Amino acid sequence: MDDETRDSDFEQAVPGASTTAGPAIGKDEWVARSGERRGGRTGWRGVLEARLARVPWWTWLILFIGLVALLPVGFESGYVRRIAFNTVIFVLLALGLNVVVGWGGLLDLGYAAFFGVGAYTYALVSSDKFDLHLPIFLSIPLAAVIGGLVGLLVGLPSRRLSGDYLAIVTLFFFQIFLTATNNSDNIFGDDLAGGPNGLINIDPLSLFGHRLEISHDGIFNVAYLYVALALFGLVYVALRLANDSRTGRAWRSLREDPLAAELMGMPVNWLKLTAFAFGAAVAALTGSLATALDGSVFPQTFEFPLVITIYTMVILGGAGSQAGVVIGAVLISVLLEVLREPGDSRFLLYVAGALALLGALKLSARFAAVLGGTIVLGFLAHAVAGRIDEGWTSGVPNGGGRVAEWVDEWVIVPADLAGWITPASYIGLVAIVLGLTLVRGWTRLVLLVPTLYLAAFVWENVLLAKPEPTRFVILGALLVAVMVARPEGLLGEKRVEII
């Protein structure tokens, strides 16, 4: 902490001020020293943070877009490009949800339904279903407008309802959407939207009369990635402008204290409605783009796990911060994709674990002790288990991959997993981790060592064996962990609720 005030500080603040030490006339010392009181780190970290904070937001935006745009240059695989596209879609969805949850403070649990509304709208006006083939200048804005209208409709009950009840109403609206789309092939006897079979043969995007084929020889057409990026840029800027305007400030006041906002004369209901409508419009827009690429739409895509996924992205990134939400979306999207293949995702636990340990204990003797202890314990346990019974360590880690060979010597991977071990080890791990939050000091450090090893065991034998439920288990755990430990997420603002 810089304790001394230099005269030069004052001089810069007020031109022509006296250079003698001590309070200057016409100058509030307390205000002038406010910079010291603001939390910030010293040394090179502090300087770095200060410098970074001065970079304007649109620089980051252009950097991000540029990076993703250059991705296809580095990676030629259609798969990677497709994943990049999916990630941008998720980013857009997260941005939309951020408006509702982060800025408006409204818990909208039916968000995926708006995504679906946009998807179906585009599908219905751009396919053979009703023989409408609108150009995208009509169909995409139409999807957004309809999404916004539906958002308004859903938001209407919110006038009378507080946060919890609003969550319920949106949840039920979501259920209604699911039921309606699943039964859409039998509405009074007419097949309106394909029902469970969905709609296929939907037109791809066509710009200026030029059809943008979704794939060449089956490989993802990278043009779609650029379109998605363009859309992302537009939406980001538009939302940013909205947030910096009066509406944004009004939203913030609504979020912090709706009662006070109302008493201050804010049109609370109208604000809620616009928040809903904006979020819904963004989701619907995204839905139309995603459908154009897929060429088909099915009601099974819009299920509750999608809602939870987007929520995790927003919460992790920091509700209320657009940049944070983008980062959160990228992280989670990539994580989910990597988790598909046990061989590729194995390293995740070890890297994440090491980083977490580093973050918690910093580079210190304790860190070295815990890390070293875990490694040693591992080798010991592996050796002992191998001696007792060959079969206990002769198994092959799921999915192979490079890391598997190193890990094979360290983690106990039985060839034949007895039925009770899976639930016992998993539940045991959860219990120990929860218990760790209750103890402090030396006990915690010492217990950390076997816990880490148990975590590696469970990871290898239980979680990687079934990647699909694992991804949702991780999402759920992340959601709880972030809310409890760091509710503002990565880049969000710390909020204090005034009772």
Next chain:
Amino acid sequence: MDTFIQLTLNGLTLGSVYALIALGYSLVYGILKLLNFAHGDVFMVGSFIGYGALQALGGSANPKVPLWLLLVLVTLAAMVGCAILGVAIERFAYRPLRNAPRIAPLISALGVSFFLAYSVQLLFGAEQRDYDAFALGEGTLFFSGFDIGNVRVPLLRIIIIVSAFILMVLLWLLVTKTRIGKAMRATSHDREAAAMMGINIDRVIVFAFVLGSALAGAAGVLFALRAPTSATIGFIIGLKGFTAAVIGGIGSIPGAMAGGLILGFAEAFTQGYISTRWSDLLVFAILIAFMLFRPQGLFGRPDINKV
């Protein structure tokens, strides 16, 4: 007429289970003003614990103990297991967020719900588990009973309805006649005042979770006796139980019971007389109507915002 009786019976059976779940929601909401989204998944875990207990006791084909004892033990196992689970959830996912913005514990609850459902799927697979009550006692549960007109009321249904009723009565007695019940009512009325009166709020909250989760566990067993359970039913059944709580008035115990029964009847009758295809939709529409025009439900008090 027979259809009517049968549908009434269906509604009663379903409604009893919903009522038990709704009670859990009401108990927690009354004190914490928190919608425990994870409650439905606690119900699901209860049905799985019950299944495990059933298998441990020999399975429904060859039980090692007499039928009545089997049912009691299985239900108790589920209730105890869920109570522990409920306490753990409260302690680690909700208590740290007691002073956070209202949205925070809600999101945490979502995370817990997801975590539970997919953990069960991870550990035990996604297949359905059938208690196969049919085989219990060689079909006595299904075939013995009494008749109302042409409709037979099987023993199993009687057991379910009566057990649920007994549990509800026990709960009501607990809440109205005991000290801890009085403490719970006081806390739900005004938390700060209760604290100032010397009531240990933490303990009251834990107790509410214990009760609510135990009831959910029992509901899990009673439900699974008639229909297979799986890792993902927690969401939809929880939603229905939650609907029941809201219809009856969330925070009110007689309301939860009434709401459960009403929902059970509504579902049975819309499926029976109108259409099975749209029954869910109709139920949700009823709920939204309630939320718009009488958000406090049937028995609840209107929520007056104190400034």
Next chain:
Amino acid sequence: MKRAIMLALVSVVAAVLAATAVARPAATVSADAQQAVSCKSTLKIALVTPLTGGAGFLGNAQLSWAKYAVKRLQRTYGLRIRLVTGDTPVEQGPAPAQALAQKYVADRSVVAVIGPATSGAVAATSRTYFQAGLAHISPSATRTSLTQGAVKEATQAFFRVVGGDYIQGPSDAKFMVEKLKVSKVVIIDFQEPYSVGLADAAQSFLKAKGVTVIRESTSVKTTDFSSLVTKVPNDAQIVFFPTQQPEDAQTFGQQLLEQGKRAKVFGGDGSNSPDKFKLPGSYVSNFAPDISGFAYNKALIAGWKRDNPKSSLESFGPPTYGAVQVAMNAIRRACNVGKGQIKDRRDVVRNVKRIVVKNWILGGDFRFSTRTNDPLNARFYIFQIQSNGSYKLVG
């Protein structure tokens, strides 16, 4: 003013990006394009099926048989094959299948795909596979509209080795009319493609034969069917129940008995599971007979049992063996045509149709129909559950 400039700037950037996207020629296909793969190297066959989630039992059965097929048939066809698996849990809709399709299309060493297992996934990804020229042979996607009808949801690169629902529905209905002499049938669907397709097919056949049909529909998530059972008339003989969860068929049958209804449950191939659906008197239809009924399968079954001691024979696995057999046969032919190389994966597609397999695992000989990519003369087998829970072939 500043805002307007910013918005304009971004719009320009956006428009430029989009324009370059349009103007960019197809050259981005680049190195993924035509590179021949040597048949002496390890080729990959991808299995796309739900390994986890509600239909996990289906996927895992398919996996065990696919592994066995690869192991057993490599020498026969002189190939080195590695099986890669992609999980498409049914709860997540078509998205996982689409991502996997992109992955396999981009990987040149993947020369054939077994699956997708679910019809929805086929509808969502067939175009992608077709454009890349990747043959996808499904052992379980039975939806009629994939290969029949005015708008076929699947492409020319899609093949299936089991009969579609357009065979199962009418053949089940035919059995009901001819052997069971029904006059009133209740048909239930679960608002998802498989059951709706089967229900529709059965319904039209029954109606044409003058049978009274009552159609009901419920959500696939329902497990308590009480009210549905209440609606079954006392004089209905059969309830057609094309579920994909055998426990539901069992529960439904029990609840029918509980409420004193006489109707018997008739399940489709999705309910085929002697472990879980064992209510005596019920019927089940399936695209495969019990494969142990064919003498030439004896060694095959014994070998599978050795590799999978804890598993029992069920119906979804053996067609997968057949599918792998067809795939490897086609790959071998493509290799012969390309003289030790597969120059273009489309060669594999072209060779699939001509394949004839004698002593097919599901009985008889196997060949494809000339008109569609479905098997010629596929038939469905109908079983009745006996009092000891075993399945007896009755039709």
